Amino acid sequence: MTLSPQGGDAPLIFVVDDDRVLCGQIADYLAAHGYAARRFHDTEGLMEAVTRERCALILLDVMLPGEDGLAFCRRLRADPATALVPVIFLSALGEETDRVVGLELGADDYIVKPFSSRELLARVRTLLRRTADGGAAPARPVARYRFGGWTVEARARLLIDPAGVAGNLSAAEFRLLRVFLEHPQEVVERETLLKVIQRPADTPYDRVLDVQISRLRARLGESAKDQRLIRTARGDGYMLAAPVEKETDRQRDEGPL
Numbered sequence: 001m002t003l004s005p006q007g008g009d010a011p012l013i014f015v016v017d018d019d020r021v022l023c024g025q026i027a028d029y030l031a032a033h034g035y036a037a038r039r040f041h042d043t044e045g046l047m048e049a050v051t052r053e054r055c056a057l058i059l060l061d062v063m064l065p066g067e068d069g070l071a072f073c074r075r076l077r078a079d080p081a082t083a084l085v086p087v088i089f090l091s092a093l094g095e096e097t098d099r100v101v102g103l104e105l106g107a108d109d110y111i112v113k114p115f116s117s118r119e120l121l122a123r124v125r126t127l128l129r130r131t132a133d134g135g136a137a138p139a140r141p142v143a144r145y146r147f148g149g150w151t152v153e154a155r156a157r158l159l160i161d162p163a164g165v166a167g168n169l170s171a172a173e174f175r176l177l178r179v180f181l182e183h184p185q186e187v188v189e190r191e192t193l194l195k196v197i198q199r200p201a202d203t204p205y206d207r208v209l210d211v212q213i214s215r216l217r218a219r220l221g222e223s224a225k226d227q228r229l230i231r232t233a234r235g236d237g238y239m240l241a242a243p244v245e246k247e248t249d250r251q252r253d254e255g256p257l
Contacts, residue, residue, distance in 0.1 A: 010036040011056035011128060014049065017090060018042060018064050026059065029117050030124070043072045050082050056128060059120075062091035062102065070105055077106035080155070086127050090115075101195040104179055145181045148229050148242035150220065152177065159219060173219065176212055180230065180240035189237040213238060 017023040018041050027037035040046050042065050062069040076082045089102045094112035102110045145152040149162035157169045175196050220229050231239050
């Protein structure tokens, strides 16, 4: 069901929440303030609707039945046809690691429940102003990363070594590496990385993360004793030691001036 204000073409916002009462309240409030709002209670049919209709923004609950909001956002960002659609996460999960993971997966904003209607409206207006035609252009997805002689082609999930030899990254390897590439020369906490690889953050002795880091180091031609790129911060997490250059498809196509 789509709610629209009277007259004119209103920006269309998809409201996705399995709480039907809250979903309806948000849609009604948006319609009363000049937006068209369409309700969804899970992600079934959502991707098709995003590609078919001119959706200005998705308000996306994190904890959904079936495919959760994080998984859907990852899928949305992986598709070139939908990669630039703005997303605001709505979630009862308010820890810093939850917010960081949501933003790392491509959300433009993250609002913790319960929230006020006025705050939601202000966040919606701010994001839509930022992405409106004639305003600041929406952030373009990074097409490739360059660091320490290595290159990552994001869309194809290719890792290219300094000699130009390319190899495919698994989905887990790519998710983990991308966190470091987005936060170069910063310590990324174990709790954040555990969420990225979809492991419970309350298992501090879980060795799965360390195994994944070891595999990633091996892909980069190093080991735990030879930490040139991915370094261990004892008791805290890990850090990519090299600076990172990011490039979008537009930058590649335009080339140097």
